[in-house]
Amino acid sequence: MFISRFRVNTARPGARRLLSSPQAMHAAVMSSFPHLLPSDTPQPDAPRVLWRLDQRARAEVLLYIVSPDRPDLTHLVEQAGWPAVAGPENPGWQTRPYAPLLDRLTAGDRWAFRLTANPVHTIRRKEGEPRKLTAHLTPIHQMGWLLDEERQERLGFRVCEKPADRRLLPEGTTHHKRPHPGDRYELAIRDTRSLSFDKSRGSGGRRDKPVTVVTVTFEGRLEVTDPDALRRALTQGIGRARAYGCGLLTLSPLTQPAQKIP
Structure with missing residues:
Protein backbone atom coordinates (compact mmCIF):
# COMPACT_ATOMS: atom_id res chain seq x y z
CA MET A 1 0.00 0.00 0.00
CA PHE A 2 1.07 3.57 -0.71
CA ILE A 3 -0.09 7.03 0.33
CA SER A 4 0.47 9.95 -2.03
CA ARG A 5 0.04 13.71 -1.79
CA PHE A 6 -0.33 16.09 -4.72
CA ARG A 7 -0.78 19.86 -4.43
CA VAL A 8 -3.27 21.19 -6.95
CA ASN A 9 -2.36 24.36 -8.85
CA THR A 10 -5.73 26.10 -8.59
CA ALA A 11 -4.72 28.75 -11.15
CA ARG A 12 -4.71 26.24 -14.01
CA PRO A 13 -7.89 25.66 -16.08
CA GLY A 14 -7.36 21.91 -15.91
CA ALA A 15 -7.31 22.06 -12.13
CA ARG A 16 -10.56 24.03 -12.01
CA ARG A 17 -12.22 21.45 -14.24
CA LEU A 18 -11.10 18.59 -11.99
CA LEU A 19 -12.09 20.38 -8.79
CA SER A 20 -15.56 21.12 -10.13
CA SER A 21 -16.41 17.48 -10.85
CA PRO A 22 -15.77 14.48 -8.57
CA GLN A 23 -16.44 12.31 -11.62
CA ALA A 24 -13.58 13.94 -13.55
CA MET A 25 -11.24 13.78 -10.54
CA HIS A 26 -12.03 10.11 -10.00
CA ALA A 27 -11.20 9.37 -13.65
CA ALA A 28 -7.92 11.28 -13.34
CA VAL A 29 -6.96 9.42 -10.16
CA MET A 30 -7.74 6.02 -11.65
CA SER A 31 -5.67 6.90 -14.73
CA SER A 32 -2.64 6.98 -12.43
CA PHE A 33 -2.53 3.16 -12.46
CA PRO A 34 -1.63 1.75 -15.90
CA HIS A 35 -2.85 -1.78 -15.17
CA LEU A 36 -6.33 -0.69 -14.04
CA LEU A 37 -9.09 -0.55 -16.65
CA PRO A 38 -12.18 1.68 -16.32
CA SER A 39 -14.35 -1.43 -16.16
CA ASP A 40 -12.43 -2.95 -13.24
CA THR A 41 -14.50 -3.40 -10.09
CA PRO A 42 -12.63 -3.80 -6.78
CA GLN A 43 -13.28 -6.95 -4.79
CA PRO A 44 -15.44 -6.34 -1.68
CA ASP A 45 -12.68 -7.12 0.85
CA ALA A 46 -9.65 -5.99 -1.14
CA PRO A 47 -7.66 -2.77 -0.74
CA ARG A 48 -8.85 -0.17 -3.22
CA VAL A 49 -7.88 3.23 -4.58
CA LEU A 50 -9.17 5.96 -2.27
CA TRP A 51 -8.79 9.71 -2.65
CA ARG A 52 -9.67 12.91 -0.83
CA LEU A 53 -9.34 16.64 -1.43
CA ASP A 54 -8.28 18.82 1.51
CA GLN A 55 -8.69 22.56 1.07
CA ARG A 56 -6.56 24.33 3.67
CA ALA A 57 -6.78 27.76 2.04
CA ARG A 58 -8.28 29.20 -1.12
CA ALA A 59 -5.15 28.42 -3.13
CA GLU A 60 -3.95 25.42 -1.14
CA VAL A 61 -5.76 22.25 -2.19
CA LEU A 62 -4.13 18.89 -1.53
CA LEU A 63 -5.11 15.61 -3.16
CA TYR A 64 -4.43 12.51 -1.05
CA ILE A 65 -4.46 9.03 -2.60
CA VAL A 66 -4.20 5.67 -0.84
CA SER A 67 -3.63 2.80 -3.25
CA PRO A 68 -2.40 -0.80 -3.45
CA ASP A 69 0.18 0.22 -6.08
CA ARG A 70 2.49 3.19 -6.57
CA PRO A 71 0.75 5.80 -8.76
CA ASP A 72 2.15 7.79 -11.68
CA LEU A 73 0.65 11.29 -11.42
CA THR A 74 2.51 12.77 -14.39
CA HIS A 75 -0.76 13.56 -16.19
CA LEU A 76 -2.05 15.39 -13.11
CA VAL A 77 1.13 17.47 -12.93
CA GLU A 78 0.62 18.40 -16.59
CA GLN A 79 -3.07 19.26 -16.14
CA ALA A 80 -3.21 20.68 -12.64
CA GLY A 81 0.29 21.04 -11.21
CA TRP A 82 3.54 22.86 -11.94
CA PRO A 83 5.06 20.94 -14.89
CA ALA A 84 7.77 23.53 -15.58
CA VAL A 85 9.43 22.90 -12.21
CA ALA A 86 8.93 19.13 -12.09
CA GLY A 87 11.98 16.94 -12.52
CA PRO A 88 13.53 13.59 -11.57
CA GLU A 89 14.18 14.69 -7.99
CA ASN A 90 10.79 16.33 -7.62
CA PRO A 91 8.19 14.85 -9.98
CA GLY A 92 5.44 17.08 -8.57
CA TRP A 93 3.99 14.74 -5.96
CA GLN A 94 5.12 12.66 -2.97
CA THR A 95 4.48 8.94 -2.46
CA ARG A 96 5.43 6.89 0.59
CA PRO A 97 4.85 3.27 1.63
CA TYR A 98 1.79 2.95 3.88
CA ALA A 99 2.89 -0.26 5.61
CA PRO A 100 4.95 1.43 8.37
CA LEU A 101 1.86 3.20 9.68
CA LEU A 102 -0.45 0.22 9.19
CA ASP A 103 1.96 -2.11 10.98
CA ARG A 104 2.33 0.10 14.05
CA LEU A 105 -1.39 0.25 14.88
Whole structure:
Protein backbone atom coordinates (compact mmCIF):
# COMPACT_ATOMS: atom_id res chain seq x y z
CA MET A 1 0.00 0.00 0.00
CA PHE A 2 1.07 3.57 -0.71
CA ILE A 3 -0.09 7.03 0.33
CA SER A 4 0.47 9.95 -2.03
CA ARG A 5 0.04 13.71 -1.79
CA PHE A 6 -0.33 16.09 -4.72
CA ARG A 7 -0.78 19.86 -4.43
CA VAL A 8 -3.27 21.19 -6.95
CA ASN A 9 -2.36 24.36 -8.85
CA THR A 10 -5.73 26.10 -8.59
CA ALA A 11 -4.72 28.75 -11.15
CA ARG A 12 -4.71 26.24 -14.01
CA PRO A 13 -7.89 25.66 -16.08
CA GLY A 14 -7.36 21.91 -15.91
CA ALA A 15 -7.31 22.06 -12.13
CA ARG A 16 -10.56 24.03 -12.01
CA ARG A 17 -12.22 21.45 -14.24
CA LEU A 18 -11.10 18.59 -11.99
CA LEU A 19 -12.09 20.38 -8.79
CA SER A 20 -15.56 21.12 -10.13
CA SER A 21 -16.41 17.48 -10.85
CA PRO A 22 -15.77 14.48 -8.57
CA GLN A 23 -16.44 12.31 -11.62
CA ALA A 24 -13.58 13.94 -13.55
CA MET A 25 -11.24 13.78 -10.54
CA HIS A 26 -12.03 10.11 -10.00
CA ALA A 27 -11.20 9.37 -13.65
CA ALA A 28 -7.92 11.28 -13.34
CA VAL A 29 -6.96 9.42 -10.16
CA MET A 30 -7.74 6.02 -11.65
CA SER A 31 -5.67 6.90 -14.73
CA SER A 32 -2.64 6.98 -12.43
CA PHE A 33 -2.53 3.16 -12.46
CA PRO A 34 -1.63 1.75 -15.90
CA HIS A 35 -2.85 -1.78 -15.17
CA LEU A 36 -6.33 -0.69 -14.04
CA LEU A 37 -9.09 -0.55 -16.65
CA PRO A 38 -12.18 1.68 -16.32
CA SER A 39 -14.35 -1.43 -16.16
CA ASP A 40 -12.43 -2.95 -13.24
CA THR A 41 -14.50 -3.40 -10.09
CA PRO A 42 -12.63 -3.80 -6.78
CA GLN A 43 -13.28 -6.95 -4.79
CA PRO A 44 -15.44 -6.34 -1.68
CA ASP A 45 -12.68 -7.12 0.85
CA ALA A 46 -9.65 -5.99 -1.14
CA PRO A 47 -7.66 -2.77 -0.74
CA ARG A 48 -8.85 -0.17 -3.22
CA VAL A 49 -7.88 3.23 -4.58
CA LEU A 50 -9.17 5.96 -2.27
CA TRP A 51 -8.79 9.71 -2.65
CA ARG A 52 -9.67 12.91 -0.83
CA LEU A 53 -9.34 16.64 -1.43
CA ASP A 54 -8.28 18.82 1.51
CA GLN A 55 -8.69 22.56 1.07
CA ARG A 56 -6.56 24.33 3.67
CA ALA A 57 -6.78 27.76 2.04
CA ARG A 58 -8.28 29.20 -1.12
CA ALA A 59 -5.15 28.42 -3.13
CA GLU A 60 -3.95 25.42 -1.14
CA VAL A 61 -5.76 22.25 -2.19
CA LEU A 62 -4.13 18.89 -1.53
CA LEU A 63 -5.11 15.61 -3.16
CA TYR A 64 -4.43 12.51 -1.05
CA ILE A 65 -4.46 9.03 -2.60
CA VAL A 66 -4.20 5.67 -0.84
CA SER A 67 -3.63 2.80 -3.25
CA PRO A 68 -2.40 -0.80 -3.45
CA ASP A 69 0.18 0.22 -6.08
CA ARG A 70 2.49 3.19 -6.57
CA PRO A 71 0.75 5.80 -8.76
CA ASP A 72 2.15 7.79 -11.68
CA LEU A 73 0.65 11.29 -11.42
CA THR A 74 2.51 12.77 -14.39
CA HIS A 75 -0.76 13.56 -16.19
CA LEU A 76 -2.05 15.39 -13.11
CA VAL A 77 1.13 17.47 -12.93
CA GLU A 78 0.62 18.40 -16.59
CA GLN A 79 -3.07 19.26 -16.14
CA ALA A 80 -3.21 20.68 -12.64
CA GLY A 81 0.29 21.04 -11.21
CA TRP A 82 3.54 22.86 -11.94
CA PRO A 83 5.06 20.94 -14.89
CA ALA A 84 7.77 23.53 -15.58
CA VAL A 85 9.43 22.90 -12.21
CA ALA A 86 8.93 19.13 -12.09
CA GLY A 87 11.98 16.94 -12.52
CA PRO A 88 13.53 13.59 -11.57
CA GLU A 89 14.18 14.69 -7.99
CA ASN A 90 10.79 16.33 -7.62
CA PRO A 91 8.19 14.85 -9.98
CA GLY A 92 5.44 17.08 -8.57
CA TRP A 93 3.99 14.74 -5.96
CA GLN A 94 5.12 12.66 -2.97
CA THR A 95 4.48 8.94 -2.46
CA ARG A 96 5.43 6.89 0.59
CA PRO A 97 4.85 3.27 1.63
CA TYR A 98 1.79 2.95 3.88
CA ALA A 99 2.89 -0.26 5.61
CA PRO A 100 4.95 1.43 8.37
CA LEU A 101 1.86 3.20 9.68
CA LEU A 102 -0.45 0.22 9.19
CA ASP A 103 1.96 -2.11 10.98
CA ARG A 104 2.33 0.10 14.05
CA LEU A 105 -1.39 0.25 14.88
CA THR A 106 -1.94 -1.17 18.37
CA ALA A 107 -5.06 -1.42 20.51
CA GLY A 108 -5.22 1.48 22.94
CA ASP A 109 -3.13 3.86 20.84
CA ARG A 110 -4.60 7.29 20.15
CA TRP A 111 -4.31 9.25 16.91
CA ALA A 112 -5.56 12.46 15.39
CA PHE A 113 -7.72 11.69 12.36
CA ARG A 114 -9.33 13.31 9.34
CA LEU A 115 -12.14 11.78 7.29
CA THR A 116 -14.32 13.02 4.47
CA ALA A 117 -17.44 10.88 4.33
CA ASN A 118 -20.95 10.71 2.93
CA PRO A 119 -23.19 10.18 6.00
CA VAL A 120 -26.51 8.71 4.87
CA HIS A 121 -29.50 6.87 6.27
CA THR A 122 -32.70 5.38 4.92
CA ILE A 123 -36.15 6.90 5.42
CA ARG A 124 -39.73 6.05 4.46
CA ARG A 125 -41.86 9.13 3.78
CA LYS A 126 -45.18 7.28 3.63
CA GLU A 127 -46.42 3.95 4.93
CA GLY A 128 -45.93 1.23 2.34
CA GLU A 129 -43.33 3.12 0.31
CA PRO A 130 -39.85 1.64 -0.15
CA ARG A 131 -37.15 3.12 2.03
CA LYS A 132 -35.05 5.81 0.36
CA LEU A 133 -31.38 6.56 0.91
CA THR A 134 -30.88 10.19 1.95
CA ALA A 135 -28.07 12.28 3.35
CA HIS A 136 -27.78 13.54 6.91
CA LEU A 137 -27.91 17.34 6.69
CA THR A 138 -27.49 18.62 10.26
CA PRO A 139 -24.24 18.53 12.25
CA ILE A 140 -25.80 16.61 15.15
CA HIS A 141 -26.98 13.83 12.83
CA GLN A 142 -23.75 13.85 10.81
CA MET A 143 -21.73 13.41 14.00
CA GLY A 144 -24.18 10.78 15.19
CA TRP A 145 -23.53 8.78 12.02
CA LEU A 146 -19.80 8.52 12.83
CA LEU A 147 -20.38 8.02 16.56
CA ASP A 148 -22.73 5.08 16.05
CA GLU A 149 -21.42 2.32 18.34
CA GLU A 150 -21.91 -0.50 15.84
CA ARG A 151 -20.16 1.48 13.10
CA GLN A 152 -17.19 2.32 15.34
CA GLU A 153 -16.87 -1.30 16.46
CA ARG A 154 -16.91 -2.43 12.83
CA LEU A 155 -14.25 0.14 11.90
CA GLY A 156 -11.94 -0.76 14.78
CA PHE A 157 -11.85 2.53 16.68
CA ARG A 158 -13.80 4.75 19.01
CA VAL A 159 -13.84 8.54 18.95
CA CYS A 160 -12.27 9.82 22.17
CA GLU A 161 -14.38 11.63 24.75
CA LYS A 162 -13.38 14.99 26.20
CA PRO A 163 -12.44 15.12 29.88
CA ALA A 164 -15.40 16.25 31.97
CA ASP A 165 -13.71 19.53 32.92
CA ARG A 166 -13.52 20.54 29.24
CA ARG A 167 -17.23 20.13 28.52
CA LEU A 168 -19.47 23.15 28.57
CA LEU A 169 -21.94 21.31 30.79
CA PRO A 170 -21.44 18.12 32.83
CA GLU A 171 -23.81 16.19 30.58
CA GLY A 172 -22.82 18.02 27.42
CA THR A 173 -24.74 20.73 25.64
CA THR A 174 -28.32 20.16 24.56
CA HIS A 175 -30.03 20.55 21.24
CA HIS A 176 -33.82 20.26 21.18
CA LYS A 177 -33.66 18.33 24.46
CA ARG A 178 -31.15 15.84 23.02
CA PRO A 179 -27.46 15.51 23.99
CA HIS A 180 -25.21 17.24 21.50
CA PRO A 181 -22.23 14.97 20.67
CA GLY A 182 -20.04 17.91 19.72
CA ASP A 183 -19.42 18.83 23.34
CA ARG A 184 -18.81 15.30 24.59
CA TYR A 185 -16.38 14.00 22.00
CA GLU A 186 -13.07 15.02 20.45
CA LEU A 187 -14.83 15.54 17.15
CA ALA A 188 -15.48 18.52 14.89
CA ILE A 189 -16.98 19.11 11.47
CA ARG A 190 -14.61 21.21 9.40
CA ASP A 191 -16.46 21.31 6.09
CA THR A 192 -19.81 20.29 4.61
CA ARG A 193 -20.51 20.42 0.89
CA SER A 194 -23.30 19.42 -1.44
CA LEU A 195 -21.82 18.38 -4.78
CA SER A 196 -24.06 18.09 -7.82
CA PHE A 197 -22.65 16.93 -11.14
CA ASP A 198 -23.59 15.08 -14.31
CA LYS A 199 -22.58 11.49 -14.80
CA SER A 200 -22.15 10.61 -18.46
CA ARG A 201 -23.66 7.38 -19.71
CA GLY A 202 -22.31 5.68 -22.75
CA SER A 203 -20.72 7.29 -25.80
CA GLY A 204 -23.89 8.71 -27.34
CA GLY A 205 -23.97 11.79 -25.17
CA ARG A 206 -26.91 10.58 -23.05
CA ARG A 207 -26.76 11.52 -19.40
CA ASP A 208 -28.33 10.23 -16.21
CA LYS A 209 -29.97 12.56 -13.75
CA PRO A 210 -27.44 14.76 -11.93
CA VAL A 211 -25.69 13.01 -9.06
CA THR A 212 -25.83 14.82 -5.70
CA VAL A 213 -23.42 13.88 -2.92
CA VAL A 214 -23.30 15.54 0.50
CA THR A 215 -19.76 15.33 1.91
CA VAL A 216 -18.71 16.02 5.48
CA THR A 217 -15.11 16.42 6.67
CA PHE A 218 -14.56 15.27 10.24
CA GLU A 219 -11.51 15.95 12.39
CA GLY A 220 -10.87 14.60 15.84
CA ARG A 221 -9.12 11.98 17.93
CA LEU A 222 -9.65 8.26 18.04
CA GLU A 223 -8.50 5.28 20.06
CA VAL A 224 -7.68 2.02 18.32
CA THR A 225 -9.88 -0.86 19.52
CA ASP A 226 -9.27 -3.45 16.77
CA PRO A 227 -6.08 -2.90 14.73
CA ASP A 228 -7.06 -5.34 11.96
CA ALA A 229 -10.47 -3.75 11.50
CA LEU A 230 -8.91 -0.29 11.44
CA ARG A 231 -6.39 -1.41 8.81
CA ARG A 232 -9.32 -2.55 6.66
CA ALA A 233 -11.02 0.82 7.11
CA LEU A 234 -7.83 2.66 6.16
CA THR A 235 -7.31 0.62 2.98
CA GLN A 236 -10.90 -0.09 1.89
CA GLY A 237 -12.59 3.16 2.87
CA ILE A 238 -15.56 4.11 5.02
CA GLY A 239 -19.14 4.51 3.89
CA ARG A 240 -20.53 5.32 0.47
CA ALA A 241 -19.45 7.54 -2.47
CA ARG A 242 -15.85 6.36 -2.31
CA ALA A 243 -15.51 6.96 -6.07
CA TYR A 244 -16.34 10.62 -5.43
CA GLY A 245 -13.69 11.48 -2.86
CA CYS A 246 -15.33 10.06 0.26
CA GLY A 247 -14.22 7.34 2.65
CA LEU A 248 -10.49 8.06 3.03
CA LEU A 249 -9.50 8.11 6.71
CA THR A 250 -6.02 9.38 7.53
CA LEU A 251 -4.18 9.35 10.86
CA SER A 252 -1.46 11.55 12.31
CA PRO A 253 0.41 11.49 15.64
CA LEU A 254 -1.02 13.45 18.53
CA THR A 255 1.49 16.28 18.74
CA GLN A 256 -0.93 19.15 19.39
CA PRO A 257 -1.76 20.39 22.91
CA ALA A 258 -4.41 18.30 24.61
CA GLN A 259 -7.00 21.06 24.66
CA LYS A 260 -7.15 21.42 20.87
CA ILE A 261 -8.65 19.26 18.16
CA PRO A 262 -6.06 18.93 15.35
